[in-house]
Amino acid sequence: MTEMVLDFVLGPFWQAVGDFYFQHQMILNSIVVGAALCNIFFRKRKSEAGSQS
Structure with missing residues (x-):
């Protein structure tokens, strides 16, 4: 039906x-x-690295 x-x-x-x-x-x-999981993972990693500096 969707088709x-x-x-x-x-x-x-x-x-x-x-x-x-x-x-x-x-x-x-x-x-x-x-791609969405990679985006979530790398965004979290980037924010952790930014808060440690």
């Missing part, structure tokens, strides 16, 4: 983008979550 709504809203050009996302969503979502 039908996205195809209708985004039109035929974006259908290829949606198909690519649905085929590779596990990899793409893992990259996004990994």
